Amino acid sequence: MKTKFLLASTLISSLTMQAQELEHLKALPVKESFSNPVASPDGNFALLTKEHSQGVYLLDVKKNSVKLISNSSGSGYAYAWSQNSSTFYFREKNKADYHSHAIITSYNIKNKRTKKHNGTNPNWLPSFKGFEENKTVVYTNLSTLKIEAKDLETQKSWVITNDEGQFYNAILSHNGKKVAVHKGADIYIYDIDGKSAGIKIGTGMATSWSQDDKYLIGFLDESKDGHSVSNSDLYLFDVESGKSKKLTDTKDIYEMFPCFYGDNKVMFSDDKTGKIYISELKL
Template sequence: MNLKRTLCCFTYLSLSIGSVNLQAQTLQPALQNIREVTSGNMEYSSPVWSPDGQKLLFTDHHNDALYITEIAGNGSVQKIKEGQGIGYKARWTPDSKSVIFYEQQTTVTGSRALVEKSIDVKGGRERVLSEDKSATANRSFSARKSPSLKVYINPETLKLEARVGNGTPWVITPEEGQFYSPLISPDGKKVVVSEGANMYLYSIDGKGKRKNLGVGLPSSWLPDGSGILTFEDESKDGHEISGSELYHIAISNSAKTKLTNTLDRIEMWADVSPDGKKIAFSDEKTGKIYVADLKIKK
């Protein structure tokens, strides 16, 4: 199968446990009771917990569909929408009843627009939330506690920017570079963003110095903001992903813990449940979605 690739600069990395700097730490995260929550022969990726903790949203390896499954169900999967790229960074509404996604549209005159929509999980009713026809249109992200705050990559400068509502934007990342994959903290005050193969922690207000969190791709914050989940993929030929493991990074001291160490799975795109007690992740080798208990001893 052709696995979904991350950015080229990252897939060329060849990592091993011996090359990772695992720091002494007070937190001791670990995964327990790993179990598959999808059934059938379809291949899925990038799970996202619903705010009520009862369902998972995920897409396929090409981000071209939206699926959901009930955690307490029998593993059956419901497709709620398909379309080019709609699965990328799709998210739940706060009431867990709808999913928000972006859709590229072309008008009869040939102009393009980035349309933000929601779709009801039951019934499939769609609503248009916003429409952006500007040259700098891009997906924006917000924190649950600060929904009016929008963080996004400017497609012209490739810098990370923010704005409140329709207010004047400001630059978060003054350094030169190509930034991607921003991840906002639950309180809306910090953001982790990738540049090259490394992850950096910034204050969203754009003040202070950035903090280097090391190599990896960020995928989820813990609900209390104490840490993030990341993954590190590798490629033997520079084209297809041959391996990947999940890690926990403590924000306070950048201490890093390896959570998985398997040869039969390619673990990526982990997401922490709203109560912080479980994670969901995708195996990019088989296309299965797994859930595991997250234990953090203090």
């Protein structure tokens, strides 16, 4: 398994490192190799993909069974759950040019039906969770590489990252008031209205907000040759204090793409073996 996000090991020394805070680590008995798990809010399911974001798979956490939902190239690049865990949204290639002709597709777990949402911008993922839930979405403007927001009711859009630089990977908080964004190897927090400058909270790749929006969880990987991952560990980022805490310190597991689910549980993938792990987090 590989990721596009590679950092030199020298960056690690700039972070605040503390003792491991993950408990009851468990590898799920799932065959094949997967990456980028995103757990449903109720914790019963998770979305998975394979190397190079190939396909979308639905993991039943209780049954430890995996079902292929889409084998479209790049469909695992970004996906999101509805709040009631009944539906998830992902992007699917419509024509040969994936980025120009991708569309958002939804899958309903109960009736097992897919629905194509033509005209809905696929770049809204992963903040888009259906028009019933979304008032605002955040995304990268691919022309300016700024993070923008859009009010889906009024159709008004505005720039969130008015600072200099190129930004990517915007993650909207659960209450819709904050946005975590990435600039190079650094993580910043912005208010959704875009009226204030970003506040740096750490280095790495943030991937998930805690339910109370007090923390972000993410990872920091290393590369000895600049191409392949040689190690990776998980980090917890305190949004208010701007401090980071190292959660893992392993050589045999390359922990990546963690997500919160439930009150204190974390799910992540091992980039080395493709296994999916779950654990409890002491906050």
